[in-house]
Amino acid sequence: MRRMMMGMAALAALASGQPASADTVTDWWEFANKIAPYMATSGTPEQGRAVTRASLAMFEAVNAIDRRYESYLDFPAGDPTASQDAAAATAAYTVMLHHFPTQKTALDDGYMIAMAGIADERAREAGRLIGEQAARAAIAAGGIDPALQPTPYRPRTTPGAWVATALPQIEPHMVTYRPWAIPSADALRPPPPVALASERWARDYEEVRRLGGRTSTERTPYQTLMARYRQAFDLTPTMRLVADGPGRSQVQNARMFAIYQMTFDDAAMAMADAKAHYDFWRPITAIRNGGDDGNDATPQDAAWVPLLGTPNFAEYPCGHCVIAAAHAEVMTAETGPRPATGVRVAAMAVPMSAVQVLPSWDEWEQEVSDSRIYGGVHFRFSNEAGQQIGRRAARIVLDSVMRPLPGR
Incomplete structure (x- = not known):
């Protein structure tokens, strides 16, 4: 079930205030969706929110530069001349590296390619700083609520009667996350x-x-x-x-x-x-x-x-x-x-x-x-x-x- 949930759901840079290519956000969303299912069989509950946190971090980073929407994380507006591509790539890279440190080589390679395509050093650095800040904010959001204790599944049967012993693939922690928008x-x-x-x-x-x-x-x-x-x-x-x-x-x-x-x-x-x-x-x-x-x-x-x-x-x-x-x-x-x-x-x-x-x-x-x-x-x-x-x-x-x- 974890593989399905982490997998279903979902797989030229311009800076300095110019309209940015749509490809950076999309590419990193796809990249994140490739890494998460690859790691699904050995994943932790927190890794179940990795792709969402990467997507949220990219939104907060880019929205801080091109302020068009309400911030979900109360993230402040940033330098409007910063590179949106650098901000988005850094945000996604930082979140995914946090959740999947064993994939550092693949993530480092992808990040190096993304940043190398941004010629304006000042705008690139400004975008990098915004992306890192957005990633830290996103990583802190939407995790397991410690006040909610997961209830282990107990196979139901009559005393003494055999029942299939494989535990369900929907794990108890799946209902203990802090929801993003629904009440509970x-x-x-x-x-x-x-x-x-x-x-x-x-x-x-x-x-x-x-x-x-x-x-x-x-x-x-x-x-x-x-x-x-x-x-x-x-x-x-x-x-x-x-x-x-x-x-x-x-x-x-x-x-x-x-x-x-x-x-x-x-x-x-x-x-x-x-x-x-x-x-x-x-x-x-x-x-x-x-x-x-x-x-x-x-x-x-x-x-x-x-x-x-x-x-x-x-x-x-x-x-x-x-x-x-x-x-x-x-x-x-x-x-x-x-x-x-x-x-x-x-x-x-x-x-x-x-x-x-x-x-x-x-x-x-x-x-x-x-x-x-x-x-x-x-x-x-x-x-x-x-x-x-x-x-x-x-x-x-x-x-x-x-x-x-x-x-x-």
């Missing part, structure tokens, strides 16, 4: 899953049983492809196209990436809280035990196997749906519902594949949701609950942080 991890907790005796449970159960099984004859070839393609989606192609769009400023892009990452973190916290709270069974468990749920409309299929491997954590709500909805809401605010270049999405789960293009953020979000049913790992009511959490988390972030300053 449980503030967006959805209503309970549907009642097992209800018609809705029977309908959604049967949909997954028919379409999500490994040997399903009703799932189309395209639906099978989407189940696999959407296991780990990558919006980097769209993010870069937006960042490189005509008229975009460095600070606009820094803000976009920071909000994108902060929304991911807050939405993921809310998702982890709800999963731990409800501890709802997955389709493979429910369908193999359909005769025990008290609903005559849910036939037991004791040998049923889903198309995809079932993630090792609770079902409700759908995590992919939370993140897809959160990012769709953020990017709709940035580009409108139907970006001119389309929503271009790659697949980390299928590296040797073409980039898919969808016409709107809503359609992409819904395709992610549907793909979890085709994969046999989620029920539709769970997907809808996840989408609602993601949209709510995004709206709170968008409405409360980094707002444009009057007149800018």
Whole structure:
């Protein structure tokens, strides 16, 4: 789960007051997203916020030079003639080096290349100082709240009966971060899953049983492809196209990436809280035990196997749906519902594949949701609950942080 959370969510310099290239912020955001998943298997809880802190540090550094938005960290305005590229590169480099010191060689090389391209020494040095200060401020923000004690997961069973012993991949610390904008991890907790005796449970159960099984004859070839393609989606192609769009400023892009990452973190916290709270069974468990749920409309299929491997954590709500909805809401605010270049999405789960293009953020979000049913790992009511959490988390972030300053 840590690999997914650190990975999903997300992968010529001009100085002295001139408009800066959008590439510096985007390049370092992508670089940070490459390093974080690479280190994910041995990561610490604090490293889970590394990419967000790097994005936030870049925003604060560039916004200090080109003051257009409210500061999240109460970071002061700086020298308006400082190099924005030096400030952004230094901010990201310093944060990532703090979190991943074993990657010092790669980070040093990238930083040297970035700084060597800035000819104006005075502007470069001024930008470096601002970037370092912004990095220190970002590193101190958004960490684990010591007042919140994580609750270890306890497998539930009857005394003396065997139960699977692998602990869930959603770790207890995931709900103990200080949120960026939402009030708390449980503030967006959805209503309970549907009642097992209800018609809705029977309908959604049967949909997954028919379409999500490994040997399903009703799932189309395209639906099978989407189940696999959407296991780990990558919006980097769209993010870069937006960042490189005509008229975009460095600070606009820094803000976009920071909000994108902060929304991911807050939405993921809310998702982890709800999963731990409800501890709802997955389709493979429910369908193999359909005769025990008290609903005559849910036939037991004791040998049923889903198309995809079932993630090792609770079902409700759908995590992919939370993140897809959160990012769709953020990017709709940035580009409108139907970006001119389309929503271009790659697949980390299928590296040797073409980039898919969808016409709107809503359609992409819904395709992610549907793909979890085709994969046999989620029920539709769970997907809808996840989408609602993601949209709510995004709206709170968008409405409360980094707002444009009057007149800018």
